[in-house]
Amino acid sequence: MDRFSLLCYYLLNCVVLVFASELNVAASCALQRIISLIPFLDLKAQYLQMKPEIDAAVLRVIDSTQYVQGPEVAAFEKRFALYCSTEHCLAVNTGTSALHLALLAAGVGAGDEVITVSLTFVATTAAILYAGAKPVFVDVDPETRTMDPEAIEAAITPRTRAILPVHLHGLMADMDPIMEIARRHGLVVIEDAAQAHGAEYKGRRAGSIGDLGCFSFYPGKNLGAYGEGGAVVTNKADYAQRISLLRDWGQESKYNHVLRGYNYRMDGIQGAILGVKMNYIEAWTEGRRAAASQYDRLLQKLPCQRPASPADRRHVYHVYAVTLARRDETQAALQAAGIGTGIHYPIPVHLQKAYADIGHGVGSLPVTEALSKQFLSLPIYAEFKPEQVDVVATELKKALPALAA
Numbered sequence: 001m002d003r004f005s006l007l008c009y010y011l012l013n014c015v016v017l018v019f020a021s022e023l024n025v026a027a028s029c030a031l032q033r034i035i036s037l038i039p040f041l042d043l044k045a046q047y048l049q050m051k052p053e054i055d056a057a058v059l060r061v062i063d064s065t066q067y068v069q070g071p072e073v074a075a076f077e078k079r080f081a082l083y084c085s086t087e088h089c090l091a092v093n094t095g096t097s098a099l100h101l102a103l104l105a106a107g108v109g110a111g112d113e114v115i116t117v118s119l120t121f122v123a124t125t126a127a128i129l130y131a132g133a134k135p136v137f138v139d140v141d142p143e144t145r146t147m148d149p150e151a152i153e154a155a156i157t158p159r160t161r162a163i164l165p166v167h168l169h170g171l172m173a174d175m176d177p178i179m180e181i182a183r184r185h186g187l188v189v190i191e192d193a194a195q196a197h198g199a200e201y202k203g204r205r206a207g208s209i210g211d212l213g214c215f216s217f218y219p220g221k222n223l224g225a226y227g228e229g230g231a232v233v234t235n236k237a238d239y240a241q242r243i244s245l246l247r248d249w250g251q252e253s254k255y256n257h258v259l260r261g262y263n264y265r266m267d268g269i270q271g272a273i274l275g276v277k278m279n280y281i282e283a284w285t286e287g288r289r290a291a292a293s294q295y296d297r298l299l300q301k302l303p304c305q306r307p308a309s310p311a312d313r314r315h316v317y318h319v320y321a322v323t324l325a326r327r328d329e330t331q332a333a334l335q336a337a338g339i340g341t342g343i344h345y346p347i348p349v350h351l352q353k354a355y356a357d358i359g360h361g362v363g364s365l366p367v368t369e370a371l372s373k374q375f376l377s378l379p380i381y382a383e384f385k386p387e388q389v390d391v392v393a394t395e396l397k398k399a400l401p402a403l404a405a
């Protein structure tokens with residue numbers, strides 16, 4: 001070959017190689033898109049919206065060396081109390097600790113019973129056990145999926161000390177009758193609002209109706225830290241005082257321990273991150289609500305039960321759960337179509353091996369048991385786009401008739 005042909009041959013090879021590798025990249029991108037067309041949760045999208053602010057907040061704490069509690073946590077507590085319309089907010093390390101301390105502050109201890117639900121994350125039950133008390137489960141309302149007020153009175157005994165309703169999936173429990181029963185029997189009410197930041201019942205915010213309200217800032221929650229976090233809100237100064245001691249080893253002043261406390265303090269970095277996120281929480285909540293109402297419209301005619309949204313409540317859609325007769329197959333069909341889903345929760349607490357000795361067997365909570373077999377949580381988050389809701393609804397529509405056939 002002469003030099004010119006050699007050069008041509010070489011150049012041609014280069015073009016072929018480049019083209020082949022481009023093809024490869026394109027093919028793997030397409031594959032990627034099929035594997036996770038729509039993830040169940042996308043925490044990265046939210047971070048990217050506010051990256052400069054978050055990064056600055058984190059660096060500020062590192063630079064200040066106020067790594068535990070400190071001014072950023074105190075500033076967040078002020079804002080979160082205002083957000084919940086309560087007098088006090090005590091930040092702690094997890095939502096579970098918030099529940100544990102709320103129970104202790106209310107005087108719940110050994111020999112006491114606490115009426116709660118089994119259709120929840122195990123933390124609600126675990127916190128009652130940490131306090132030394134006994135959980136007593138009541139069933140939920142099939143529409144709202146929250147504590148059935150009509151079931152409460154039959155569960156009250158001379159040992160009952162508190163009622164602990166859960167605002168499941170972001171919808172507040174029916175608080176008026178719960179408060180009325182509690183007042184009549186002299187019981188404390190503690191709201192598990194871990195999934196309900198900013199939710200409302202008759203214009204009142206989650207956490208502000210009961211004697212104490214407990215929140216989680218686990219990353220996937222509606223308001224999430226970049227690690228663990230939680231808070232108790234209350235209007236009662238004596239509860240607030242006890243919780244502020246208990247979360248920090250019961251210290252009234254340094255090395256002066258007046259109560260047997262815990263190390264349940266919040267990190268400075270988490271307080272600073274949550275402070276930044278408070279600027280966005282309302283917009284994010286509205287984003288979730290918009291996606292939910294689009295789901296409501298698109299799924300109207302499908303044979304599935306959608307989340308109830310009573311006119312007197314503001315649902316914040318931590319989870320958008322439908323109930324389906326053939327849930328597991330539907331979930332598999334959606335997975336095959338690249339859509340991530342979840343189940344909140346597949347096994348109610350009373351049927352978990354670890355909590356079986358509480359003494360509620362199979363069949364004891366029929367509505368709870370039926371819902372946990374049928375629940376399927378569709379993807380929903382603040383940044384969820386209308387096109388994405390469309391895709392999920394379309395794939396669900398496709399899956400259901402195929403299963404019925």
Ligand SMILES: *Cc1c(COP(=O)(O)O)cnc(C)c1O
Nearest residue numbers: 094095096121123124194216218
């Ligand atoms: C997340 C959650 C908790 C526990 O919160 P952590 O911060 O994970 O300890 C408690 N109750 C409910 C209903 C939850 O969803």
